Amino acid sequence: MANPEAYITGTGQSEVGVRLARHPLLLTIDAIREALDDAGLTLADIDGISTYPGKAAQPPGYSPVGTEDVIESLRLNVRWYNGGFEITSQLGAVVEAVGAVMSGQARHVLCFRTVYEAAALSRPDEYPRPGPGRIDGMMEWLLPFNAYSASNWIAQYAMRHVKKYGLKREQLAQIAITGRAHAALNPRALVREPLTLDDYMSARMISDPLCLYDCDRFTDASTVLIVSAGDALGDVKCTAIRIDAMAYSVERHSWDQSEWVAAYPTGAELWKRTDYQPKDVDVAQLYDGFSFNVVTWLEGLGFCKRGEAGDFLGDGKRIALDGELPLNTFGGQIGAGRLHGFGFAHEAVVQLRGQGGARQVKGEPRVAVATSGGGPMATALLLVRD
Known part of the structure; x- marks a missing residue:
C-alpha cells in the first residue's frame, strides 16, 4: 500500500x-x-x-x-x-x-x-552592489521610510513588547546567551565564544531595543x-523523520505593518493540522534572525501566552539543553551563523536522530518544531520520529 x-x-x-x-x-x-x-x-x-x-x-x-x-x-x-x-x-x-x-x-x-x-x-x-536606480520588490515599501534593515522592522514589534508587556532586555538576552552556549558545543558553528549578560547589556544598540548580539551575522x-x-x-538507508504538519502565512510587507507578525497566525494554524500539542514538543528550533523573532514564535506557537514570553525566558534555564524546552540546540543563527532558515530543520533532524553529540538533548526526543521567518512571512514544520 x-x-x-x-x-x-x-x-x-x-x-x-x-x-x-x-x-x-x-x-x-x-x-x-x-x-x-x-x-x-x-x-x-x-x-x-x-x-x-x-x-x-x-x-x-x-x-x-x-x-x-x-x-x-x-x-x-x-x-x-x-x-x-x-x-x-x-x-x-x-x-x-x-x-x-x-x-x-x-x-x-x-x-x-x-x-x-x-x-x-x-x-x-x-559581487557589485546595485547602483542608483528605481527600487522595486519588497524594498519599495520600506526604503521611503529609511527602513533599510529588518532590524528596523522587527525592533518596532520588540519595543511594543517592552512598553506594553514589560519585556526586559535581561530576558531577551537569554536567547543570545543560550544560542552562544549551544554553539560552543557545535563543531560547525560560526561563533563559539561564550556570551555573558554583561557583554550583552554593554553592547551597542542597532535598533532599540535590539543590540548587536540580538542580530545574526x-x-x-x-x-x-x-x-x-x-x-x-x-x-533510503537512514532514519527518516516524518513531516507531521506544516503551517505558513504571509502578512503585508509595507511600512503600514500588521498588528501581529506572521509567526502568530502560523503558530496557531500548525496545531490545527496535527494531534500533537505544544506540550508534546521535545525540542524547538525557532528562527532567530533577530532574538525577538524567538519571542514571537514562542507566543505564536502557544508555548506561552501573548505578552508572556519574557517571563517564559526568565533566566534562560527553561530553554537550555536540560530545560523544559531546549531551544536552538545548534546555536541558532545568532551562534551557528546565518544559514537562513534551513539550519533549524537540519538541526531538528539531527536531534530527533540522536546525532547531536555534545549538544544532544537527553531522553530520546521524538517531536520537534522548526520555523523560518516570522515577520511578514512565516513557515513552521512539525517533525516526528516514529
Whole structure:
C-alpha cells in the first residue's frame, strides 16, 4: 500500500564561515553530497529540486545559486523543480517539496539554501552592489521610510513588547546567551565564544531595543534537506523523520505593518493540522534572525501566552539543553551563523536522530518544531520520529 506521508531523509551542510574562498556552487555541491551519503541515495534517485528564493544577483551573495546551476552541474534528471521569492519564507521550499512528493510528482526532492553574503561583501568586484536606480520588490515599501534593515522592522514589534508587556532586555538576552552556549558545543558553528549578560547589556544598540548580539551575522554556507515520499523509503538507508504538519502565512510587507507578525497566525494554524500539542514538543528550533523573532514564535506557537514570553525566558534555564524546552540546540543563527532558515530543520533532524553529540538533548526526543521567518512571512514544520 502506498504511504502518502512525506519525510526528511538526507541532511547535509557545507563548511560554515565568513569570507570563504570556496565558490558558493561548490559549497552547495558539498552539502548535497553529504545529504546523499546520509540518506543512502545517489544523484540518479533525485527527481525533484526546490530552493528559496532561486538565483538572485541582489543583494550580493543573498542567493548566488539557483536550481538550474545545480541541475546542470550535477547532470540531474528532474521532473519537478521550484524556486522563487514569493513563497512563505525559506522553509517554504520544503513545503513545496512535500506537495510534490505527496502528489506523486517526485519521489526524492533536493531542497537547498545557499548564502554567500559575507564573501560577497568582501569581494565587490565579483559581487557589485546595485547602483542608483528605481527600487522595486519588497524594498519599495520600506526604503521611503529609511527602513533599510529588518532590524528596523522587527525592533518596532520588540519595543511594543517592552512598553506594553514589560519585556526586559535581561530576558531577551537569554536567547543570545543560550544560542552562544549551544554553539560552543557545535563543531560547525560560526561563533563559539561564550556570551555573558554583561557583554550583552554593554553592547551597542542597532535598533532599540535590539543590540548587536540580538542580530545574526552574514555567513557563507549551504544547507540541504532531502524530502522523500513515504512509498520511497525503501530507497533510503537512514532514519527518516516524518513531516507531521506544516503551517505558513504571509502578512503585508509595507511600512503600514500588521498588528501581529506572521509567526502568530502560523503558530496557531500548525496545531490545527496535527494531534500533537505544544506540550508534546521535545525540542524547538525557532528562527532567530533577530532574538525577538524567538519571542514571537514562542507566543505564536502557544508555548506561552501573548505578552508572556519574557517571563517564559526568565533566566534562560527553561530553554537550555536540560530545560523544559531546549531551544536552538545548534546555536541558532545568532551562534551557528546565518544559514537562513534551513539550519533549524537540519538541526531538528539531527536531534530527533540522536546525532547531536555534545549538544544532544537527553531522553530520546521524538517531536520537534522548526520555523523560518516570522515577520511578514512565516513557515513552521512539525517533525516526528516514529
